[in-house]
Amino acid sequence: MLSIKNLHALAGEKQVLNGLDLEVGAGEVHAIMGPNGSGKSTLAQVLAGREGYTVTGGTVTYKGKNLLELSPEDRAREGVFLAFQYPVEIPGVNNVYLLKAGLNAIRKHRGESEMDAFEFLTLIREKMKLMQMDESFLNRGVNEGFSGGEKKRNEILQMSVLEPSLALLDETDSGLDIDALRVVAAGVNSLRSPERAIVLVTHYQRLLDYIEPDHVHVLSGGRIIKSGDKSLALELEKRGYDWVKQEAAA
Amino acid sequence: MSTVAAKNTVSPLERYKMAFESRWQGNDELTALRHAALEQFLSAGFPTQRDEAWKYTNLRRLESRSFTPAETSALDAHQPEWLATAGTRIVLVNGHCLPALSSQVAQPPGVTVLTFKQWIEHEPAAVAAYLKEQDQLTGNALEQLNLAFFEDGVVVNLADNTILDEPVYIVHQSTSSAAQRMSHPRIVVRAGRNARATIIEHYLGANDAEYFTNAVTRFDIAAGGAVKHFRVQQESPRAFHIGHVQTKLAKDARFSIHDIALGASLGRSGITALLEGTGAHAALFGLFAPMGNQHLDAHTRLDHIAAHTTSEEDYRGIAGGRARGVFNGKVIVRPDAQKIDARQSSRNLLLSPTAEIDTKPELEIYANDVKCSHGATTGQLDATALFYLRSRGLSESDARAALIRAFAESILATIDLEPVHAALEKQIDERFKLVNEAKA
Known part of the structure; x- marks a missing residue:
């Protein structure tokens, strides 16, 4: 589904990604771990098409298309979803507008008809229940005045409404208490399916207790320096990152 | 000739x-x-x-x-x-x-x-x-x-x-x-x-x-x-x-x-x-949105002549193209007009590099027991918010329109007369081509 080859990228002026390779297949859950500054968030931003990040080399192929040529909205419409590390507060644009406009733009792109108000509300109510969110959230400004946990839950709510093919979660576990982490993890797990790929970018192993990955990668210096299964995450938790770096340097 | x-x-x-x-x-x-x-x-x-x-x-x-x-x-x-x-x-x-x-x-x-x-x-x-x-x-x-x-x-x-x-x-x-x-x-x-x-x-x-x-x-x-x-x-x-x-x-x-x-x-x-x-209260709300080559100027003057009078003022400007907007808000507190509460806010949004808004709050206070505040800001659409909306599938123009509407909304929301409110929302949306209306 996603094939990244020899990706080089700048964040602003700074070279952050230095030849990153990653293959993600449908139905798989990948965890990308690494110390601060290793390039985890840059990877997520580059894949979502954020301005200020410049690809200087390599290719990213998504469902057979050159992902890097697509605008952020076209990536979203093709099924790429990024759950933000720091979801943006947008007073005056309400959550229900964003969900409906996003969903209908994606449906239109797929050649489907727009959802009517009743269908839409039924869908939203069901998803909100899963995320244990109160319906009053719908008419509030996007993330406006939300706590850290509420913002992350809102990201997963959006994801479950938009039903992406490729879900990228950027440090979704950061700032969550254990109850919120369980709710968020349940939301993500409910989206696991043979047609969908999930990439978790995380600093800590904790999230992986709740969302079990098929593959774990260590990102360091802008490249993947080691890959393994979920046991690699446990080992990193115990031993830190230095031994992997030394192994890679050797 | x-x-x-x-x-x-x-x-x-x-x-x-x-x-x-x-x-x-x-x-x-x-x-x-x-x-x-x-x-x-x-x-x-x-x-x-x-x-x-x-x-x-x-x-x-x-x-x-x-x-x-x-x-x-x-x-x-x-x-x-x-x-x-x-x-x-x-x-x-x-x-x-x-x-x-x-x-x-x-x-x-x-x-x-x-x-x-x-x-x-x-x-x-x-x-x-x-x-x-x-x-x-x-x-x-x-x-x-x-x-x-x-x-x-x-x-x-x-x-x-x-x-x-x-x-x-x-x-x-x-x-x-x-x-x-x-x-x-x-x-x-x-x-x-x-x-x-x-x-x-x-x-x-x-x-x-x-x-x-x-x-x-x-x-x-x-x-x-x-x-x-x-x-x-x-x-x-x-x-x-x-x-x-x-x-x-x-x-x-x-x-x-x-x-x-x-x-x-x-x-x-x-x-x-x-x-x-005494006890009089004036509330001034304003929205001016010059586009193209328009020039729109709003000049207000709140004159607190008596003691114990209050005023609030909230003006927003949105300028695009080569348009020019002006806000000048003067608040005067006369001598002996004590216990005055006057709040003024002017917020402005520039949609293009060639648009300009000049905002000028003016306070003339001749009494000493008064509470007067004013704030003025001028900025552009928030790039992070734009990216966030686009990353959810909204086109760039819809994302911009939603953010412009959100900026205007704080003034529109204070209009408690429905025919005026509805007509202005429609005007603002058409002006900024908000096509995806979503009020479930």
């Missing part, structure tokens, strides 16, 4: 003088007042940018035109929509009331709504006395120009303790035949003690007409009275619009205005509130 040269030998002010002389003759008191006003206008001339209050707004383009007094006319086939309000509607076409288009509902006892022409016909002495007292010595040159040339308008009188449940909706419609014409409508609203009313003024113009509207609106609110005013300026994109609103508030009187400016090539609204009685 000789005809052009001949035209230019007549100075702009002389043209006004000639227009006046061909229109107003006679020896009555009102004509004498008009004449005095004309003389004041002629001696002061059009304000220039050397005048602090006109620093950012150049009237040379207006001055160079030869506008003559407008006649009434039939409406154009295609004209902008009027608001769907209940209650009394009075339509002025090119500055003249047209009873055929107006709809008067029965007013509660103590309330009279009449046209200015009717008032002049019935009580010429009272009109002259009122104007002499209220306007002869006050106001700037353009208000004097209105006094010299005004022909019609609306007069609303509310006796003590009367309450108007439905708004009075005044439509100022300019037609395409108003091209190169000027109109000087005049609105007077006098609210007695504890009286309540809502007055809407809506300025609209035919799309291609170049004309000049120079309007004066006066509110006089007695003790305990409350007036809400909505002023929506949607003139033709080639029009010149100058509006003067002045409100006097007695003890415990309340006044609110929504000053919305979307139309005109060059538009200016000057809003003055005189808080003359």
